[in-house]
Amino acid sequence: MTSEDLNRSRSASLKGAALDGPDAEKYVENAILDDYRTRLPDVNEAKLMRKIDMRVVPVLTVLYLLAFLDRVNISNAVLFGLKTDLKLSGDQYNIALVVFFVPYVLFEIPSNILLKKFKPHVWLSFCMFLFGLITVLQGLTQNLSGLVATRFFLGFVESGIFPACFYLISMWYKRSEAQKRFSFFFSSATLAGGFGGLLASAIGKMDGMRGFRGWRWIFILEGLLTCVVSATLYFVISDFPEDATWLSADEKEYVKARLYEDVGHSKRHEPLTLKTILSVFKDYKIIVGGFMYFGLIVPAYGYAYFAPSIIQSLGHGNIRTQLLSVPPWACAFVLAMLIATASDYFRHRFLFALAPTLIALTGFIILLVVHDNNHLQYGALFLSAMGTYSAMPVVVCWFNTNLAGHERRAVGTAWQIGFGNIGGIIATFSFLAQDAPKYISGYSICIAFICLGVLADVVYFCGVSVENRRRAKMGDDTLSFDEKKRMGDLNPDYRYFI
Known part of the structure; x- marks a missing residue:
């Protein structure tokens, strides 16, 4: 039609x-x-969803895999002489890490506004090319100043990637379908961690080739790969359902109707103004959503940036350390997908966010108290990675898909990711060189923030449960239709996922 x-x-x-x-x-x-x-009898829903699955999520997964790889490959580069060549001492390495998060936090919301102004395939592929180029330049730096500058601009251009991808995915799927897609996309970070270790172990053998140390080759080759892939993704990244050129008119209408059935009007073409942005924050649950992610970011980046150093402190050489860093990431991917599948099946989020968070908590407690058993310590790294990287996509999906309409999702997602990534600043100063190999302070900080995340999850769960009971009253004839629309984010039957 x-x-x-x-x-x-x-x-x-x-x-x-x-x-x-x-x-x-x-x-x-x-x-x-x-x-x-x-x-719309000619639209086969199952066939349409397979079409969407093939076009939307895999492409964004490749994008985020390379973004995360370019962000954390510095931890692999350290093992191949970065600190020595750049004459880094004390906490200078940590300073280089923390600089990334300053622009990354500040430009999340502006980036999502630009995503709405430009089409996603333009904005995301442009950002991708830039962070690939900056990664190459990172491999050519000669001192701390150069490293700090490249890390700053890397954070600036990468700020547009993660929240934009989650925002885009959430505009294609109903909430009961979203978790598997969110977790598959998010788990590209775990794939990047594993792939990065394997790649670094191979590239590291190029040490000395053409006068470049192994750590420089890690940045140069991985950055060039990103630049090349970005040119391809310009043509295959999908736009929002209303603008997708690869859907027929009937298919667009079908997608729009099924999403309205789930959360209400998308309000795709309504502009984001300062007034609408501020109005989103009138809901306290938006603030709580930031803390849900904030509590997990500290252990997540603590693991991503320092796991190779922790594994090396167990007595392994450079190449073996890179290889041993791969299995925890692989197990994290498997657990994340299992939890996502179960979460969608039971149409529930809270317990599936809580359970892996407690697994992560167990892993970090073991690392805190055990210092004389290398096998147990290595096993605890599995628990830490599996729990943290399985809980994060559930928390983001739970919060994101409970936001109805483009306005709330654009602002709410950027807020959660932007505020949460302040935790990255804390993580980079949690594991200091002088604390090796026990890292008592680092593990203690991770444990404290995991507990903060659990508290935020509980508060959010209670908040949406109370709100759902309030919205159940919308069936009362004493409420006007305008009141019902206002309570239901433009769909009187809307309920929060719990």
């Missing part, structure tokens, strides 16, 4: 209903929902 046909259908519905004003709008929207499968 074309847009003109749809408009005629709406007009006919209004006339037949003999209604006007808000009640008429309610009648029409319900009619659209009730018959969209009948109106």
Whole structure:
């Protein structure tokens, strides 16, 4: 059915209903929902979802895999002489790490605004090319100043990637379908961690080739790979459903109707203004969502940046350390997908966020108290990685998909990711060289922030549960349709996922 046909259908519905004003709008929207499968008989929903799955998530997964790889490969570079060649001492390495997060935190929301202004395939591929180029330049730095400068600009251009991808994915899927897709996308970080270790162990053998140390080759080759892939992704990154050129008109209408059924109007074309941005933060649950992610970021980056050094402190050489860093990432990917599948099946988030968080907590407690058993310490790294990187996508998906409409998702997602990544600043100064090999302070800080994350999860769970009970009253005839719309984020039947 074309847009003109749809408009005629709406007009006919209004006339037949003999209604006007808000009640008429309610009648029409319900009619659209009730018959969209009948109106669009040529659209096979299962086939359409497979088409979306093949086009949206895998492409963004490749994008984020390379972004995360370019962000954390500095931990691999350290093992091949970066600190020695750049004459880094004391906490200078930590300073280079923390600089990344300053622009990364500040430009999350502006980036999502630009994503709406430009099309996702333009904005994301452009950012990707830039962070690939900066990674190459990182491999050519000669001193601390050069390293700090490249890390700053890397954080600046990467700020547009992560929240934008989550925002884009959430606009394609119903909440009951989203967790597997979110976790698969997010788990590209775990794949990047494992792939980075394997790649670094191979590239490290190029040490001395053409006068470049192994750590320089890690940055140069991985950055060049990102630049080349970005040119391809310009043509294959999908835009929002309303703008996707690879969907027919009927398919676009079908996607729009099924998403309205889940969360209400998308409000795709309404501009983001300072007033609308500030209005989003009137909901305390938005603030809590930032702390849910904040509590997990510290252990996540603590692990990503310092796991190779921790493994090396167990008595392993450079190449063996890189190889031993791979299995925990692989196990984290498997557990994340199992939890995501179960979470979607049971249509529940809270317990599936809590359980892996407690696994991570167990791992860090073991690392804190055990210092004389290398096998147990290495096993604890598995628990730390598996729990942290399985809980994070659940927390992000739970919060993100409970935000109805483009406005709330653009702002809320950027806020959660941006505020949460302040934890990256804390993580980089948690594991200091003078604390090796026990890292008592680092593990203690990770444990404290995991507990903060658990508290935030509980507060959010209680908040959405109370709100759902309040929204259940929308069936009361004493409420006007306008009140029901306002309470339901433009869909009177809307309920939060718990």
